[in-house]
Amino acid sequence: MADLTLYEQLAESIGIKGSGIIPEMFAMIADEDEAKFVLAAAPPGTVEEIAQKAGIPLEKAEKMVRPLFLKGLLFKSKKPGETRYYKIRNYVQFHDGTVLSPDIPEGYLALLREFEKTLVKDMQEGRDQAGYTPFMRVVPINVTVDAKTQVLAMDDVEKMIQEANVIAVTACSCRTIHPVTEVPLEVCMQLDKAAVYAIDRGTGRELTKEQAMEMLHMCEKEGLVHCVINTQSLGYMICNCDNQSCSNWPGDKKYAKTFAAPSRFLAVVDSENCSACDACIDRCYFYAISMGGKGDTAQVDEDRCMGCGLCAVTCPEDAITMKEVRKIETIPAG
Numbered sequence: 001m002a003d004l005t006l007y008e009q010l011a012e013s014i015g016i017k018g019s020g021i022i023p024e025m026f027a028m029i030a031d032e033d034e035a036k037f038v039l040a041a042a043p044p045g046t047v048e049e050i051a052q053k054a055g056i057p058l059e060k061a062e063k064m065v066r067p068l069f070l071k072g073l074l075f076k077s078k079k080p081g082e083t084r085y086y087k088i089r090n091y092v093q094f095h096d097g098t099v100l101s102p103d104i105p106e107g108y109l110a111l112l113r114e115f116e117k118t119l120v121k122d123m124q125e126g127r128d129q130a131g132y133t134p135f136m137r138v139v140p141i142n143v144t145v146d147a148k149t150q151v152l153a154m155d156d157v158e159k160m161i162q163e164a165n166v167i168a169v170t171a172c173s174c175r176t177i178h179p180v181t182e183v184p185l186e187v188c189m190q191l192d193k194a195a196v197y198a199i200d201r202g203t204g205r206e207l208t209k210e211q212a213m214e215m216l217h218m219c220e221k222e223g224l225v226h227c228v229i230n231t232q233s234l235g236y237m238i239c240n241c242d243n244q245s246c247s248n249w250p251g252d253k254k255y256a257k258t259f260a261a262p263s264r265f266l267a268v269v270d271s272e273n274c275s276a277c278d279a280c281i282d283r284c285y286f287y288a289i290s291m292g293g294k295g296d297t298a299q300v301d302e303d304r305c306m307g308c309g310l311c312a313v314t315c316p317e318d319a320i321t322m323k324e325v326r327k328i329e330t331i332p333a334g
């Protein structure tokens with residue numbers, strides 16, 4: 001790390017090596033002392049400890065902490081007692097956190113769009129994927145499932161809302177980076193500690209459970225797909241994703257499973273009930289449905305289906321059900 005600039009060190013510390021763009025973006029939002037302070041905040045420490053490690057006078061460091069927190073570069077430690085801080089840890093935090101800062105510099109989002117083009121190309125071509133586990137997973141809309149299927153709490157966004165103590169909504173970071181006017185912007189739901197963080201930072205608006213449920217149903221009506229953190233435990237975020245801007249499936253949708261994990265479910269068409277109306281084909285983001293089924297009815301491509309359930313809620317004949325095809329063990333324990 002010794003030969004790298006402070007900003008290159010920051011980029012490497014969030015897992016991005018060899019990029020000219022990410023160091024340039026860090027330089028846009030942090031001066032050199034701020035960069036030193038952020039780098040020194042690993043492991044977590046008090047302001048005094050981090051300032052000493054970074055060689056920055058305590059008085060100056062105390063003034064830097066709140067702005068760095070608001071920029072999404074510094075986080076508060078979850079441990080009770082004395083407030084401790086730790087640095088931004090990964091690209092997801094960089095993507096989701098820094099773009100929602102109120103004082104984002106001009107040109108910042110354009111650089112991120114440029115960086116994402118390279119990242120997407122690399123991943124689609126199969127580079128840099130050793131050991132890669134998708135960070136997000138699709139969760140089906142609350143649709144009809146077949147009789148043998150068990151819907152677990154981690155598959156159920158309504159259950160996640162009911163279990164949460166604090167709920168907040170923020171703007172969608174993907175639609176902030178890639179503006180889409182046809183669908184709502186403020187639909188990214190944060191739960192518990194993530195909600196407290198968003199409210200404290202001023203990027204989140206607190207919701208009651210009733211407001212959160214209404215928002216979920218509004219998203220379903222808008223044809224947005226629910227995504228959660230890809231673990232077996234109830235996560236801290238519910239994304240409501242569109243098919244144009246979302247970083248969970250950027251670019252060509254045939255590569256969607258490269259970036260996000262499918263849900264545990266697969267759409268299955270009952271050809272006896274299908275009237276071949278095409279509504280499900282129009283609704284599916286992932287080009288997973290064709291009219292290749294028995295008697296020219298709808299048919300689902302198992303390799304492409306992400307298990308979102310949008311087709312099932314759209315079908316006027318109730319001809320589509322969601323069938324469990326992946327056991328809980330296939331989801332990372334978290």
Ligand code: SF4
Nearest residue numbers: 284305306308309311
């Ligand atoms: S076929 Fe398409 S719309 Fe239906 S569940 Fe699969 S991915 Fe979703």
Ligand code: SF4
Nearest residue numbers: 274275277278280315
């Ligand atoms: S929406 Fe339903 S009825 Fe229409 S083509 Fe799809 S499965 Fe068949």
